[in-house]
Amino acid sequence: MKRRPGTTPRGATTRRAGTPRRPARKGAARTGVPPRRAGAGDGPRIGFGVDRHPFAAGRRLVLGGVVVPGATGLRGHSDADVLTHAVCDALLGALGLPDLGTRFPATSARWRDRESLLFLRDIAGDMRDRGYAVGNLDTVILAEAPSLAPHLPAMRKILAGALGCDVEAVSIKPKRGEGVGWIGRGEGMEAHAAVLILPAAGGPLRR
Ligand SMILES: [Zn+2]
Numbered sequence: 001m002k003r004r005p006g007t008t009p010r011g012a013t014t015r016r017a018g019t020p021r022r023p024a025r026k027g028a029a030r031t032g033v034p035p036r037r038a039g040a041g042d043g044p045r046i047g048f049g050v051d052r053h054p055f056a057a058g059r060r061l062v063l064g065g066v067v068v069p070g071a072t073g074l075r076g077h078s079d080a081d082v083l084t085h086a087v088c089d090a091l092l093g094a095l096g097l098p099d100l101g102t103r104f105p106a107t108s109a110r111w112r113d114r115e116s117l118l119f120l121r122d123i124a125g126d127m128r129d130r131g132y133a134v135g136n137l138d139t140v141i142l143a144e145a146p147s148l149a150p151h152l153p154a155m156r157k158i159l160a161g162a163l164g165c166d167v168e169a170v171s172i173k174p175k176r177g178e179g180v181g182w183i184g185r186g187e188g189m190e191a192h193a194a195v196l197i198l199p200a201a202g203g204p205l206r207r
Pocket of ligand 1: 085
């Protein structure tokens, strides 16, 4: 059988039966859409923060701006609110700003024993100046003790107030250490936070 070069004889196949055709490649070169520079533009942004503090006798425990009565507190330069610190770092990360320790140095007497909600409100102000609002905040507190469940509604309300979002947009999930590691041995607490920020109504403002 004679055929032209580049053609396939009737009935012949170059793919194995059942192999799907490869879809046409899509991308900047084909669509004409220029690649978007990371961090540029006015779309959603995410941030992630982690913090940890050791327990310390003689200090009160403050979490998400709530004083937990009767519980051992945490050692730290400010009020050692480990949850709020993680939220601050998440929000700073979403905004592409330097971390909490750079913004409010522990070496400065100005911030000694200060309420960490001050930090969060200040950072939330920067967020609003840039035309963003919190979409939602999700957090985890790792602690062997005390039981935090009774305090979660108050923590959510205070954090939502500082961030200017609905309480329903704030999640706090306590986790125990199950006897494992330094959390399980009750040596301290750790908090993790992830935040999504969205362009606020009216669009981003530019400084
Ligand atoms: Zn901290």
